[in-house]
Amino acid sequence: MANDFKRVCTPSVGTSLAAIYTVPAGAGSSALETIVIGITLANKTTTGITGSIFIDNEDGSNDVYIVKDATIPPGASLEVMSGNKLVLMNDGSNADVLKASCSVTNSLDCTVTILEDV
Numbered sequence: 645m646a647n648d649f650k651r652v653c654t655p656s657v658g659t660s661l662a663a664i665y666t667v668p669a670g671a672g673s674s675a676l677e678t679i680v681i682g683i684t685l686a687n688k689t690t691t692g693i694t695g696s697i698f699i700d701n702e703d704g705s706n707d708v709y710i711v712k713d714a715t716i717p718p719g720a721s722l723e724v725m726s727g728n729k730l731v732l733m734n735d736g737s738n739a740d741v742l743k744a745s746c747s748v749t750n751s752l753d754c755t756v757t758i759l760e761d762v
Contacts, residue, residue: 646761647759647760647761647762648759648760648761649757649758649759649760650757650758650759650760651755651756651757651758652664652665652755652756652758653753653754653755653756654744654753654754654755654756655753655754656750656751656752656753657695657744657745657746657750657751657752657753657754658745658746658749658750659745659746659747659748659749660745661696661698661743661744661745662743662744662745663700663741663742663743664742664743664744664754664756665678665680665732665741665742665756665758666739666740666741666742667702667732667733667734667739667740667741667760668734668739668760669734669736669737669739670734670736670761673736673737674736675733675734675735675736676733676734676736676760676761677731677732677733677734677762678731678732678733678740678758678759678760678761678762679729679730679731679732679758679759679762680725680729680730680731680732680742680756680757680758681725681729681757681758681759682723682724682725682755682756682757683697683710683723683724683725683742683754683755683756683757684721684722684723684724684754684755685697685714685716685721685722685724685744685746685752685753685754686716686720686721686722686752686753686754686755687716687717687718687719687720687721687751687752688719688751688752688753689718689719689748689751690718690719691718691748692715692716692717692718693715693716693746693747693748693751693752694713694714694715694716694746694747695711695713695714695716695722695744695745695746695747695752695754696709696711696712696713696714696744696745696746697709697710697711697724697742697743697744697754698710698712698742698743698744698745699730699732699740699741699742699743700740700741700742700743701740702733702734702735702738702739702740703738704738710724710730711724713747716752742756
């Protein structure tokens with residue numbers, strides 16, 4: 645099993661929660677884990693916005709916000725993780741999904757750094 649560092653970029657996030665990363669299944673539909681190393685939300689507008697990051701849990705319940713409606717000043721970014729790590733899972737048939745949204749359509753760019761296949 646190889647550990648793979650990856651970067652996932654999602655430009656122009658909208659006002660509805662949208663998938664920005666889904667944990668893939670392992671080989672032969674086996675379980676697989678991903679460690680989220682960092683999440684950066686960037687406001688690409690000239691006005692303040694809010695941004696949210698949400699985990700849609702693979703078990704069908706226990707969904708949680710990592711950050712909800714965090715203020716991001718014009719032209720600035722927010723480092724959501726601040727040194728923390730998240731473990732996301734795929735049990736072979738159901739996957740955790742990381743989702744993002746913002747207060748103004750097409751105003752937020754989201755970058756996620758992960759270690760996959762752990």
